[in-house]
Amino acid sequence: METRFDPFNDRLARDIRNGLSSALVESLPELTRVDEVSADFLRDDRLLPHHKAYIHERLQRYQAVNQILTRHQVKGIICPALAMWDEQLFFEVHECLEGEWYPAPAGDRKKALQALICAAGTFVHVAQGNERGITKMSGRAISGLKEFGHALPELGAALTAIIACLEGPTTPPRIFSKSQCYR
Numbered sequence: 001m002e003t004r005f006d007p008f009n010d011r012l013a014r015d016i017r018n019g020l021s022s023a024l025v026e027s028l029p030e031l032t033r034v035d036e037v038s039a040d041f042l043r044d045d046r047l048l049p050h051h052k053a054y055i056h057e058r059l060q061r062y063q064a065v066n067q068i069l070t071r072h073q074v075k076g077i078i079c080p081a082l083a084m085w086d087e088q089l090f091f092e093v094h095e096c097l098e099g100e101w102y103p104a105p106a107g108d109r110k111k112a113l114q115a116l117i118c119a120a121g122t123f124v125h126v127a128q129g130n131e132r133g134i135t136k137m138s139g140r141a142i143s144g145l146k147e148f149g150h151a152l153p154e155l156g157a158a159l160t161a162i163i164a165c166l167e168g169p170t171t172p173p174r175i176f177s178k179s180q181c182y183r
Helices: 011-027 032-042 049-071 078-086 090-101 108-128 131-151 158-166
Strands: none
Touching: 011 032, 011 049, 011 090, 032 049, 049 078, 078 090, 078 108, 090 108, 108 131, 108 158, 131 158
């Protein structure tokens, strides 16, 4: 029986991760939808202790993101994604940015968004210990951010910090305060 939260091999864990992440992105800056979705999951008889722990841990991090966004009156998609990054919500960063990347017209900004999504994906793989995924995603992220990062002026000095940590990859830096989002 699985004893750690593993959305790659546990369908219920994947549903929880995806459901909470989607609810967060849909409801920003409010967390009403997150509260509804988490309550539904917590009523599920199939939940094991690691599922419940993941939900509670995510709710705490989502609350921290909400406080950052409220305090800084953040707008748009990039800035909320950077606040999520600071809380190490890398799957959520990916979900948040994908909503802007998908409909974006072809060009440098779309390529930069894709690279930033890969940067977040790198740390999803780090959490799972997937060396192959880390190498593949970080390589895409580094080259894309170096070439097209200029198309995301919201990143400011965070761009350099992201690239530097991917070249490790080391512990992801806190980047919200280095960005143009911080007021």
